[in-house]
Amino acid sequence: MKVEVDVPKCVASGQCVLLAPEVFDQRDDDGMVVLLDETPAPELHDGVRESALVCPAAAIRLVES
Template sequence: MKVFADQDKCVASGQCVLAAADVFDQREEDGIVVLLNDNPPVGLADDVRQAAALCPAVAIRVEE
């Protein structure tokens, strides 16, 4: 799995962090997504998929 986070699209809702805190974080100054791990372990795959589905700005993309 390969994960991409588009900081230009991000609206800082934080849904990705709530769904997969081991993979996503937010910048202190503006809440924009920070990708912590672009190749997460298999055990986090469902969480990452949920983060992508919950993102209101469609800023997260997952390639299987």
């Protein structure tokens, strides 16, 4: 799995950070998404998939291999 984020689309809801904190973080100044790991380990995939599903801005894109 490869994770891509569209930062300009992000609305800083933080759901991704709550669901997959090993993969996503938020900038301190504006809360926008920060991608920590674009190729997360398989044990993190479920949280990353859920993050993409619940993102209110659809700013997370997953490329499944």
